[in-house]
Amino acid sequence: MTKEINPFELAQKQFDHVADMLDLPEDVRAYLRWPRKEFHVRVPLRMDNGELKIFNGYRVQHNNALGPNKGGLRFFAGETVDTVRALATWMTWKCAVANIPLGGGKGGVDVDPASLSTPEKERLIRGYVRLLWKNMGPRQDVPAPDMGTNAQMMCWFMDEYSNQVGQYVPGVVTGKPVGAGGSLGRNQATGFGIVVCIRETLKRLGMNGKGMTAAIQGFGNVAQSTAINFINMLGGIVKCVSCWDRADKASYTFYKKEGIDPNFLLSITDQYGTIDKVKAKEAGYEVLDGDSWLSMDVDILIPAALEGQIRADNVEKISKQVKILAEAANGPTMTEADEVIKKRKIFLIPDFLCNSGGVTCSYFEGVQNDANFYWSEAEVLSKLDEKMTAAYSSVYEMAQQKKVYMRDAAYMVAIQRVVDAMKLRGWV
Numbered sequence: 001m002t003k004e005i006n007p008f009e010l011a012q013k014q015f016d017h018v019a020d021m022l023d024l025p026e027d028v029r030a031y032l033r034w035p036r037k038e039f040h041v042r043v044p045l046r047m048d049n050g051e052l053k054i055f056n057g058y059r060v061q062h063n064n065a066l067g068p069n070k071g072g073l074r075f076f077a078g079e080t081v082d083t084v085r086a087l088a089t090w091m092t093w094k095c096a097v098a099n100i101p102l103g104g105g106k107g108g109v110d111v112d113p114a115s116l117s118t119p120e121k122e123r124l125i126r127g128y129v130r131l132l133w134k135n136m137g138p139r140q141d142v143p144a145p146d147m148g149t150n151a152q153m154m155c156w157f158m159d160e161y162s163n164q165v166g167q168y169v170p171g172v173v174t175g176k177p178v179g180a181g182g183s184l185g186r187n188q189a190t191g192f193g194i195v196v197c198i199r200e201t202l203k204r205l206g207m208n209g210k211g212m213t214a215a216i217q218g219f220g221n222v223a224q225s226t227a228i229n230f231i232n233m234l235g236g237i238v239k240c241v242s243c244w245d246r247a248d249k250a251s252y253t254f255y256k257k258e259g260i261d262p263n264f265l266l267s268i269t270d271q272y273g274t275i276d277k278v279k280a281k282e283a284g285y286e287v288l289d290g291d292s293w294l295s296m297d298v299d300i301l302i303p304a305a306l307e308g309q310i311r312a313d314n315v316e317k318i319s320k321q322v323k324i325l326a327e328a329a330n331g332p333t334m335t336e337a338d339e340v341i342k343k344r345k346i347f348l349i350p351d352f353l354c355n356s357g358g359v360t361c362s363y364f365e366g367v368q369n370d371a372n373f374y375w376s377e378a379e380v381l382s383k384l385d386e387k388m389t390a391a392y393s394s395v396y397e398m399a400q401q402k403k404v405y406m407r408d409a410a411y412m413v414a415i416q417r418v419v420d421a422m423k424l425r426g427w428v
């Protein structure tokens with residue numbers, strides 16, 4: 001997201017566009033353009049040196065017509081309520097398109113997590129919970145790790161919440177480690193879901209995954225599991241992945257003509273998704289500049305790193321060979337570039353459908369916590385396959401039926417589901 005764009009205005013604009021297509025009445029629009037509830041808190045934190053600091057925190061609950069609010073909790077320097085509002089709104093649409101019984105929420109604290117020691121992080125998250133616990137819970141609002149937070153922090157969240165309510169409540173957060181109520185399969189859920197969407201697209205286009213080539217941007221959690229599943233599930237070839245190198249302050253693309261070996265690259269990648277250039281070169285990889293993934297002659301492009309990567313100024317670089325754009329990252333394609341993608345008839349799998357495997361697996365985690373009964377990884381992935389295939393079909397059918405772009409179709413499916421639930425509940 002570029003700095004000039006207010007993300008919440010963007011989320012509202014996107015909503016207005018689809019509201020027009022669905023011909024939604026004014027009262028329904030007024031309801032959905034803004035979050036139903038939002039909390040602004042000032043979280044006190046006793047620093048290790050004894051100083052007391054106060055941090056601004058937010059929790060936004062956009063809509064819960066379909067079920068409890070769901071969405072990450074970010075620790076991010078410069079966090080604004082508008083960003084949190086936008087992300088909460090997008091979570092409503094993501095859960096709805098995935099057809100899971102959850103609404104949209106998001107939280108954030110304006111803090112640079114790198115400036116905190118581990119005990120300070122623990123005290124900050126516990127302080128946040130103490131201010132908000134009455135409005136959180138498996139039946140109200142369920143956070144998850146996000147930018148600047150992790151599975152350990154979710155465990156502290158769960159522990160503090162359990163202290164407040166006086167009982168063990170693992171389902172108050174998802175994204176927990178497997179040893180503390182997490183779900184098997186969560187690490188690869190997003191990438192697995194992306195590959196299910198690609199498989200379903202290939203079927204519709206009358207193509208076979210075997211030998212299909214892909215270029216992936218990024219090599220973090222999502223890109224790694226996408227690469228592995230693309231090769232294992234479909235028999236595809238991943239020509240390149242890329243990463244950001246913090247030491248060089250530059251991005252690089254790692255290319256191999258016959259296809260990369262994701263497991264080898266994983267063995268030379270650090271916890272931030274940065275690949276060791278020297279070791280890669282020794283193993284016969286070509287290390288190209290960071291933008292090369294976009295112009296690669298492949299069948300499928302998979303941006304899996306950052307938002308705003310395909311723009312008016314670089315969209316024309318996409319090779320003529322590309323047939324599918326699978327948006328693994330959130331918001332990788334800017335609106336102006338969308339027009340070119342449409343014109344060139346590149347088949348788009350929109351982000352909030354494509355990467356919804358993560359939140360769907362979070363939903364499964366909550367279901368397992370509720371039942372206090374845990375599934376095998378094979379069971380999780382088979383249920384995920386079923387859910388993602390159905391979600392994909394409903395969007396594809398909407399696109400065919402209304403003759404609209406896949407992104408618009410995904411929004412139409414999502415918004416219509418939320419509106420239907422609101423009507424049934426007597427809200428509008």
Ligand code: NAD
Pocket residue numbers: 190217218219220221222223242243244245251252272273274290304305306307328329330355356358359
């Ligand atoms: P991550 O932090 O694990 O990995 C990010 C990767 O992108 C790293 O390899 C990093 O080096 C690379 N990168 C960063 N800047 C780059 C640049 N300029 N050029 C090339 N590579 C660059 O993040 P992730 O969890 O894999 O998430 C990736 C995207 O997917 C984000 O947009 C995220 O919001 C979205 N997403 C993630 C999940 C999930 O389950 N993790 C779910 C839904 C959506």
